[in-house]
Amino acid sequence: MSRAHPTRPFILALTVLLVLAACGGEGTASPSEEAPGSDSPPGSQAPEGGGTMTIAWEADIQSMDPAIAYDYVSIPAVHMVFESLIGYDDGTTLVPVLAEAMPEVSPDGLTYTFVLRPGVNFVKPDGSVLREMTADDVVYSLNRVLNPNLTPTPSPVASSFFAQIEGGQAVLDGEAHEATGVVAVDDRTVEITILSPNRAFLNVLAMTFGSVVPEGEAGTDTAAFSAAPIGTGPYYMASYTAGQAAHFVRNPHYWGPAPAIAEVEYEVGVDTVTQTQRAQANTLDLMGDSIPTGSLPEVRDDPEYAERLIEEATVAVSYVSIDATIEDPPLNDVRVRQAINHAIDKENLVAVVGGRGEPANCIFPPAISAHDPGCQPYDYNPERARELLAEAGVPDGFATTYYTDTTEDSVALAQAIQQDLAAVGIDVEIVSQEFDVLLETILVQGNAPLLGIAWIQDYPDPSDFYDPILSCAAVGGGFNTSWACSEEADAIAIEALSMTDEAERDEAYREVQRLVMEEALWVPTYFPTVTHLHSDRLEGAYFHPVWSWEIVDYSLSE
């Protein structure tokens, strides 16, 4: 009898559990149960049905204001509600969106003339039409990104991308309210003039920062506009509970083809393991985040999930940058930097991150038009590495330091690289810092001899993988963490900015890449891929190289 007693508390606990379960009713958490289109306003012209799709993210939406939002959770959400003059097809090709056609470019490559699509409406968070979009809204929106008085903070990319508009710097400096380079010629025509020819400027306009917002509604208070965003996009944001979910509803007044999915529940604060399990169990339609490394083998090796797995390369490159100005150890000697390139086994690095990537031959990722499979300057060859070190006068190697952030993958990569370099006599100490601390460290020359980091595109153009991180102008003022550059490459890159012939331009960037690799300022390590799982009923889902998720292209089966 006494033996039976210890189980009593557990029976009690079990009873409590069962009671709790019973109280909760019988419904499953399946998103399909919500009545599709229930929030649609009366008089909707959109097709009936379509269902409610769920997508979940670990982090929160930081802002729905396109002038501010610049994180991977906010951008796909902003992209549902807002549109720019131009955008992308399902890949990286620019297409007109709010503009009727691609702009006419003046012969000097400085002035872009856009004719706006007629009948585009701004839609409020209650689903009603605010008014029609005009050229004045476009002018207002571009100046708003430059406005230094936005609260609580100005735009993070105002000077990087928008100061190239003629008169943009004056707005940034608070000396003018409107840039002289953005003019509404008439109600439906906008002329934008930039300071020097730049082919990538169209990519800048296609970013969410280039979104058109309604003048008079989007003021300087970005928090207020974020709470009640008004855009022209295929969806409007009907509600948002911070930390829980945003609810998007199909815009019945949309100018374009109506998206198939009626509503989108954009859940935030959902752990990645939970996302994976819910997608496996079909109670989540799409994982916003990648499957965590720990859960990856289980999902990838199970044939049941094969059809529902999305494995796609991102437009990004993971690399080790070498401070080429350091004399002791002699990182300023190109042979030493080349030796480091030969010493690192990239196939192994990809294995270390769970196979989520492919070895990086050079700088430009596969989705960038200037990607060059023939660029293979350094094979994995520890023997050659030792020879080069001997030639450089350090046959016994040296000691140095490798900085990286604190994520699991970064630390694992660091350790693998540490082993590779130890094999050729280079003794590496690893310092891993929280990302914002790391940023502070590495922006001081000489602090980080070796740095393990990744660059994710601002837009899918080769210039974005050279200008901010490898150009001479980015030494000091930008993010060139090798603190050195190839002047020969720089001259070509500057010329390439104004080239109009795509093939010629790509060829120029391939040459830039070759020259930079010859200097061995980096060890490009791998091009990361993402691995996501979606539900059985989600159809047509794919990973978009710019927006991550292009929900207008997906549908739900009944």
Next chain:
Amino acid sequence: MIRYIGRRLAWSVLVLAFVAVLTFILIYVLPGDPARAVAGIHASAEDVARIRAALGLDEPFGVQFARYVGRLATGDLGFSFHRRAEILPLLVERFPATLQLALGGLVVGLAIGLPMGVLSAVRRGTSVDRASTATTAVLVSIPSFWLGYVILDVLAFRPLVAWDVAIFPIGGYEPWSLRHLALPALTLGAGLAAYYARLTRTAMVDQLGSDYVRTARAKGLEGRLVTWRHAFRNAMPTLVTQVGIDIGLLLGGVVVVEQVFSWPGIGRLAVEAIVQTDLPLILGTVVFATLMIVVANIVTDVAVAVLEPRLRRA
């Protein structure tokens, strides 16, 4: 009694002020550039400088500190850098989730822990006691993130995938939904139960060995009456004090369990604030958690004073 409460309140304000000031100083001296954290890796030095100025981070320590204290005095916790939103509403919005989890965890913890502790004490030295002690030792040592994932896997995920039976949702929150609350409450409650069982056992063993219990038994009182009406009643103040402290701690945010179960409470908010170096939000969550502890302590003290008249005059 009123003077007693008044004195406790005055102390509490001091404690709050001390924590607020200390946290501000600690955060200020930590490495890392919050303006860069807000702006991101792609921002130019010029844009970072503009953001730094907009957030007032370019001003000297004294100015920033004075402004922080001034605002705090009026109950204004400031603006979150990353979320670009007022902090107080953020906390208020998250509080119900944390409150439900805390209450759920306590109910599970007490429902299991109290009977287990009493039983152990009454049957001290028997196999029941040993089994109970072993169980609590295991439960106390299990980290809740591990237990949480196992519970999620076994009770929510497997049944759904294997038999298409949705007993519990795989994480997530719905206001006052017991189905959503059950598993996180069980995870949180398991650790608390083990702790309360040990505490109850110790307190009960003390009481059961005391003179008045022996007298009661000598008077011929029934065993159950002695255990519950005499011994347990007198063990209560110890338990109430501990539960009171725990309520305060839990209401400040249940970091790990909230994380594992995607529970949108204060604990998750605090973690995100730290990950993003969102200084005002870190400060806000710390001050809020302190406030919860302080308030819970006052309420507990009053409750104990009611249970234990001797303390009222102390």
